[in-house]
Amino acid sequence: MKKLFVITSVAMLAACGSPEAEEETVAVAEVEAPSEAMSLHETTWTFVMDDKEIMESIDASGNYIANAGDEHFDHGTYVLVDGKQCFTSAMNDEGQMCWTTPANIEVGESVDITSDGDEKLNITRADYKPLTM
Structure with missing residues (x-):
């Protein structure tokens, strides 16, 4: 669900901004994307x-x-x-x-x-x- 929110947010911002702003937004979104590693609880x-x-x-x-x-x-x-x-x-x-x-x-x-x-x-x-x- 978080990935969907991040991707949707990036797409909305990309539609409104310049190419430079889009690149910055994508870079931030990649850093904030959740890890794919599994939890070891239980x-x-x-x-x-x-x-x-x-x-x-x-x-x-x-x-x-x-x-x-x-x-x-x-x-x-x-x-x-x-x-x-x-x-x-x-x-x-x-x-x-x-x-x-x-x-x-x-x-x-x-x-x-x-x-x-x-x-x-x-x-x-x-x-x-x-x-x-």
């Missing part, structure tokens, strides 16, 4: 990190828990920032770590993702399963 993922098989779940509020079998591995908060999946661990002071992911990942699908720090990780989406520490 999703579960599996991956290998630090030689451990991890299961991580993100709840509806953006809190995540990651466990390696029966062992607690990590927990913290998740947000979508500028189309990137960003996690802030409550267990260290390294700050926010963001990952670039495909626009949509189906349950059972595995993909390679890359962090802003150029760390690579292969993740698999699983059926949502809330975790506890």
